[in-house]
Amino acid sequence: MTEKKIEENEEKKSLSFVEQMVEADLAEGKNGGRIQTRFPPEPNGYIHIGHAKAICMDFGVAERYGGVCNLRFDDTNPSKEDTEYVDSILNDIQWLGFKWGNVYYASDYFQQLWDFAVWMIKKGMAYIDEQTSEQIAEQKGTPTTPGQASPYRDRPVEENLALFEKMNTAEAVEGSMVLRAKLDMANPNMHFRDPVMYRIIHTPHHRTGTKWHAYPMYDFAHGQSDYFEGVTHSICTLEFVPHRPLYDKFIDFLKEYDSEAKLGADYRPRQIEFNRLNLTYTVMSKRKLHTLVDEKLVSGWDDPRMPTVCGMRRRGYSAQSIRQFINSIGYTKFDALNDYALLEAAVRDDLNKRSLRVSAVLNPVKLVITNYPEGQTEEMEAINNPENEADGKHTITFSRNLWIERDDFMEDAPKKFFRMTPGKEVRLKNAYIVTCTGCKKDDEGNIIEIYAEYDPLSKSGMEGANRKVKGTLHWVSCDHCHKAEVRLYDRLFTVENPAADERDFRELLNPESLTVLDNCYVEDFVTTCKPGDFLQFQRIGYFTPDLDSTPERLVFNKTVGLKDTWAKINK
Numbered sequence: 357m358t359e360k361k362i363e364e365n366e367e368k369k370s371l372s373f374v375e376q377m378v379e380a381d382l383a384e385g386k387n388g389g390r391i392q393t394r395f396p397p398e399p400n401g402y403i404h405i406g407h408a409k410a411i412c413m414d415f416g417v418a419e420r421y422g423g424v425c426n427l428r429f430d431d432t433n434p435s436k437e438d439t440e441y442v443d444s445i446l447n448d449i450q451w452l453g454f455k456w457g458n459v460y461y462a463s464d465y466f467q468q469l470w471d472f473a474v475w476m477i478k479k480g481m482a483y484i485d486e487q488t489s490e491q492i493a494e495q496k497g498t499p500t501t502p503g504q505a506s507p508y509r510d511r512p513v514e515e516n517l518a519l520f521e522k523m524n525t526a527e528a529v530e531g532s533m534v535l536r537a538k539l540d541m542a543n544p545n546m547h548f549r550d551p552v553m554y555r556i557i558h559t560p561h562h563r564t565g566t567k568w569h570a571y572p573m574y575d576f577a578h579g580q581s582d583y584f585e586g587v588t589h590s591i592c593t594l595e596f597v598p599h600r601p602l603y604d605k606f607i608d609f610l611k612e613y614d615s616e617a618k619l620g621a622d623y624r625p626r627q628i629e630f631n632r633l634n635l636t637y638t639v640m641s642k643r644k645l646h647t648l649v650d651e652k653l654v655s656g657w658d659d660p661r662m663p664t665v666c667g668m669r670r671r672g673y674s675a676q677s678i679r680q681f682i683n684s685i686g687y688t689k690f691d692a693l694n695d696y697a698l699l700e701a702a703v704r705d706d707l708n709k710r711s712l713r714v715s716a717v718l719n720p721v722k723l724v725i726t727n728y729p730e731g732q733t734e735e736m737e738a739i740n741n742p743e744n745e746a747d748g749k750h751t752i753t754f755s756r757n758l759w760i761e762r763d764d765f766m767e768d769a770p771k772k773f774f775r776m777t778p779g780k781e782v783r784l785k786n787a788y789i790v791t792c793t794g795c796k797k798d799d800e801g802n803i804i805e806i807y808a809e810y811d812p813l814s815k816s817g818m819e820g821a822n823r824k825v826k827g828t829l830h831w832v833s834c835d836h837c838h839k840a841e842v843r844l845y846d847r848l849f850t851v852e853n854p855a856a857d858e859r860d861f862r863e864l865l866n867p868e869s870l871t872v873l874d875n876c877y878v879e880d881f882v883t884t885c886k887p888g889d890f891l892q893f894q895r896i897g898y899f900t901p902d903l904d905s906t907p908e909r910l911v912f913n914k915t916v917g918l919k920d921t922w923a924k925i926n927k
Contacts, residue, residue, distance in 0.1 A: 372687040387588040387623040391423025398430045399441040401642045402657040402664045409633040415454040424457035434561040448665040484519040486533045502542035503549045524570040530556045547602045579603040582625040590627045630687040636696045637847035638663045661848045672900030672915030677706035707898045715830045716878040716893040720759040727809045728756040736786040753836035774827040782827040789814035830894045837877040840910035844871040
């Protein structure tokens, strides 16, 4: 086998099954060799990492095969939709690094969908049903027993047309009637049992206002919108597998309608389904996410504990890390529960390359260098990012009085404790080697000050700094730092799969998912950082300034630790 052949085979293996199906369509010359996809969110909430997986697929396929991916808002239910969600979705897609061809709305096609529905009524393919939703549901039967025909199924065409017109008036009562497709009440696929095409909603639409009162259902609008736009591949998640025959059936009707209307379109969209992205210790249900926000169980859609794209951005996740994670888990035809730790590993791997290294102390105790001259200061050189020389350096001020982490000191330490303890040397990062000489306690036995002496010849870069010292501690100068609030985040839920738990999901919330530390200190250099900047608090983890942060009140979010401590704790 030639080297080129081996490379081609390897590339084939790396393709997802979706990409393989697209390549097969291209090889057959379908749709004139054209590739057009779309990402079709409903603007009824903020998008989450599950949507990000669909975005990566929809835009990725178009990009890979020289096609175009458009953005279409499926805005067919005005009672739940808002321009706030439209704006947030546009922003999140851009932040993830994707560019759409055009922006469309299902509402752009309301007139076309209406005309198509009228055509179906005239052909005897649709009828007005005045039963309640409960009666309709009961008559649909079960997957093993056929449904019963509606008493309105054989209504005359003219009567159906008149009632359909009435549905689209302000006088029509919500729930009083629906338009149903006349398909097959005995079909084993429940979606085929005369599905509802239109219902009455009087809530003003965010784009069309009060022009419409009858609105198309998702199954009636979705495939048709794909067809109107020229979509070649409608890529969606596995829950739409049972909807595919109905999707194709409506396209059959639409192509027949098209031939009569002489629109001349010679293509057919193909629906392909892949597995959803589910993460441990969180929920992806938009209804449940709405509840968390509406009941103020979180601070908003962008709460850093939320699986929303804006929440992850606020927490300090990079767009690249999210895409890296999605790429690593791949696309299959089987739903799975992905470990949140895999996402954090991708975040950790990416931030290691791009984060500025800075000093911060979260649980401070004072360290006094007793032999360092009072009032003297030095500017120590600190490398911004050892992974990228181009990021340069900054200086950090050293003085007699420092803050160090309380956990970095033990008065009576075990043998393998390589941090600060009386009589032992430790290296202060970017500064000197010091030897601990003791500590001071308050009346209750709490340590309030630690004492040490420095070796003046051990400054970083001097020959004396080269001796072997096992422990290295970070620090900030007491008089050259800024107080900060630091927010530490844990899993939002206490159980691995809250969606599968029978209890009310509110009962499963982790009461310790947010810890706020309000007595932290950061070095001066950090005050210039802005939300969206990636920081590594040395020896602690990755952090980013929060949107609440101001020069007068610094606030930082912990993005992820340097190591996966969660996995260790829960073994």
